[in-house]
Amino acid sequence: MQKVDYFRPETIEEALELLAAGREEYKILAGGTDLVLHLRERKVSPKALVDITHISALKGIREEEGKIIIKAATTFTEVASSTIVLEKIPALADACKVVGSPQIRNQGTIGGNIVNASPAADSVPALVLFDGVARLTSKRGTREILLTELLQGVGKTAIEPDELLEEVILTPYPGSVSGFYKLGRRNALAIARISGAVELVFAGSKIAKARVALGSVAPNPFRATELEQFLNGREFNEETKEELIALAKNLVADKLGSRASAPYKREAIAGVMREILNRIEQRRGR
Amino acid sequence: MIKKESYIGKSVKRKDGPEKVTGSAKYVGDLKFGSMLYAKILRSKYAHAKIIRIDTSKAEKLPGVKAVVTGKDFPQRMGLYLLDRTPYAVDKVRYYGEPVAGVAAVSEEIAQKAIELIEVEYEELPAVLDPREGMKEGAPLIHPDLKNYEHVPAIYPKPDTNISNHFKIRKGNVEEGFAKSDYIFEGEYYVPQIQHTPIETHTAIVMCDSTGKFTIWSSNQSPNAVRKILSHSLKIPMTKIRVLGPYCGGGFGAKAGVNIEAPLIPLALKLRNKPIKYVTTREEEFRDTFVRQGMYAKIKTGVTKEGRIVAQELEMVWDAGAYNEYGVNITRAAGYSSAGVYDIPYMKTDSYCVYTNKPNGGPLRGFGMSEMHWAIEQHMDMIAHKLGMDPIEFRLKNIQRDGSTNATGQVLKDVGIEKCILRAKELIGWEEIKGEPKPELSSGKVRAKGLACMIKAPAMPNNAASSAIVKFNDDGTVALLITAQEIGQGAFTALAQICAEELGVPEDWIKVSQPDTDYTAYEWQTVASRITYSAGNAVIRAARDAKRQLLEMGAKHFGVPLEELDVYDGYVYVVADPARKIAVKDIALGLTLPDGSGWGGPVIGKGVFIPEGVVSFDKETGQSPKGVSHWTYGVQAVDIEVDVDTGKIDVKKVVAVYDIGKVINPDLAKAQTEGGIIQGLSTALFEEMKFDEKGKLLNPSFVDYKIATAAELPEMIIDFIETPLEDGPYGARGFGEHVMVPTAPAIANALYNALGIRINTLPLTAEKVRKAIKEKYGI
């Protein structure tokens, strides 16, 4: 590994100062579970690292007027065990629980997961599901941008080098039930081959509102609006589930085209959807 | 009377436990010496190529580089059973990854830089990647000199071919057997090459001092074999080679025989008095140490209407890689075990070890049994289904019992497989299976059970020997000097239990030595699941020898005949009057007589063991009245759930029942079984070395080569049957490798019972399962 300078600011202001001074040559270090690997493989060679894990203002989860705000340097372990997350947006807890291994979950952060912009980032489908908005801050000011716009392809984002992702703001539907499921090559320490997240609001036996997001079938996780439109207003029964699964299969087939993984994934999505709906069914009763 | 408590059958705590959990245990990687140098190896980028030119001049000039060696520095061939391997490629390379040059330097970084400065010019040759092609006439020859290689008499290389061993079974005339059969069933099965993935990668330090004496510290299962092989190829006496075995961080067969010690030898010869250390990278561990051989099996079985097997014809073609010095014996072991657990009157087996331009095949926990049973045990289920019989019922009609003969014509006795099957059947809650499965697909998940049996004998030369020295210290504690290696299996604990049991001293008085070939007693190798059996017998004899010496001194001391004395809890006592006793510590170094004079001397016992009556197999027929020391049988039954949409197999429960003769340490036997189940499950679902069309390994990392994790753990129910082995210590049979053998075929059989699909190639990936479901059900 090459030599790099290391800074450990304790406030957001200090961090922003460093990022502005470092221009494009400084890089933010959160849990390091992606970045350290990239340094080793020499995919990136920054002059300095700005470690944000000692900035207490970048940690924590709170609820504010129906919105749930997650600070960027919050770890997967913290998210997965948060009462707010478990109660209001369980899909995100599902996702954070299956990231890597306990060590990775104790170290890796939500912010790092977003900014790394992997197609298979586990938390991202669940964040996108709840209309996640990223709040970006720099010395120049602050802006908010939808995650789906922030993510610009594999490993690409709209973040400027002097910007810090401060938090993500989620807007779940009031009273919704949600779930996430990931299919990997094995049960732990495996990246998602396909993942999905679904949020439903029930009105009696009917689905009043629906959101669906998918991961690992496109350059970035995305909202499957066709599936959402189909679900809106439907009865929540076997027939709807089977139709949803059929539509999901078509959608995945469309997205993947002639990729080598397509024949498997376009069928396996059925199992992923089934599992998510099972989770929602179980949670709905509670 | 003293009521003696036995150590046999007790879950005595691991001897190596405290050292390992506190981090005190030293592995070779932990060892550091002054003036130590570090080695790196330049490896071939071709699977098969002539070496036209090697230019090491730039590397030699790099500051910090102390020596550079290539094949010409040490062209002697070495090996365990067939001497076909050189430490560095000579004239040509035979697999992608083969050592071409080695560097020793003052740091790993400099050694690595030096490696990158070595220029090699190759002329590519056509590569053999499929052994079925490789064994055909006209295939490119990987070892044109095969006919001149030294080998042990028990293997049969075919000159001017790529076949390094051909083992045959001819039991009766198999055609006659097929003629007597009502049905003939044929099947083909395949296992890919896989890796052992020990946590500790191969590590060694080699030093040659100014007198020419070699000292070798190595994470190795075979210190005595390393010494023997190196002494033979260096042409120096064994007093000039000392091999030490600190703790070994997982072996699974990968660390048997000579491995990475060899490429350090020519470096050490050039650099006297410099310990040279080499730590294998994970990538090298995957590709450049032993791997499990791939295997293609074709079986043809003749069966009567009643479901009795009459005849079996089996061809096994082993994908054994570039050097088969060890692999030749795996082919042989599979050959002589090829009846599996069944009593088959007519048999024909051809087991071919075939050179390919791939990583070197070698022992991996099971030594051919996992590969062979993958074929046989699925085939048996397939036949049962075709006959409309329950797979257990079919097995019970055909298994070996006392008086049955196996593939080699040996008449068997003390056969415990029936008990194992019946116990496993009960523990898994088997429901009779008849006819084709009719799964309920709509719920998305299908659950079913499956079962597979296994058999294994220690695969070793007929005269593989063990020995032990029991040496008392001044305070009555005991040094047990053996060269068996503690590779995590618990050998030190089991042997200490045996030693304490026989001596009559507390178990925690026994300190088991780590291998040091200059001082510890000879052990052939820590392989073949043979240590408790073979070294165990040697320890019994050594302890009895030492105990006799204690009793002799006791007899003199008490003035009573030796037969009236015993030793227990650290005292020699008069059996009829236990109050009359003398502490072992008071006589451990000799007896002091009432007049103050001395008598006797320090107590040292010795014991040796060679399994007796093991007779070589006939070259043409593979027949022998007793070709191996003994057999161990076992069964696993699994309960799995298959996701119909994703094809993912979730193993819910595994029942394992083994007849191990006598359970010496229940906790260790259970832990061994649990580990094996997980390893077996891992090979069933995930493991496969993948190569490109040029023979380059594509997945030499834990990212791309997945093994099971704790998150795949099934519920495990483990039980043992104890049918004593005549010459086993307390009746114990060899046990250790057996535990991973039946897991994969049991899962495959359960998959069939779930969905009526049979996948005959390992691993059972989600894609393969999904594809098979789609083909069968169109969904």
Ligand SMILES: Cc1cc2nc3c(=O)[nH]c(=O)nc-3n(C[C@H](O)[C@H](O)[C@H](O)COP(=O)(O)OP(=O)(O)OC[C@H]3O[C@@H](n4cnc5c(N)ncnc54)[C@H](O)[C@@H]3O)c2cc1C
């Ligand atoms: C063994 C292993 C297993 C893994 N398994 C999974 C898995 O199952 N699922 C999964 O999704 N991921 C997995 N990962 C990837 C990784 O753990 C996650 O992507 C994690 O979220 C990265 O977060 P981090 O805090 O470690 O980020 P870092 O590595 O510190 O940073 C990642 C990138 O984000 C930037 N960054 C970080 N925080 C900010 C911020 N606040 N503002 C601006 N830029 C920022 C960094 O500069 C860097 O470019 C695994 C990684 C490993 C090593």
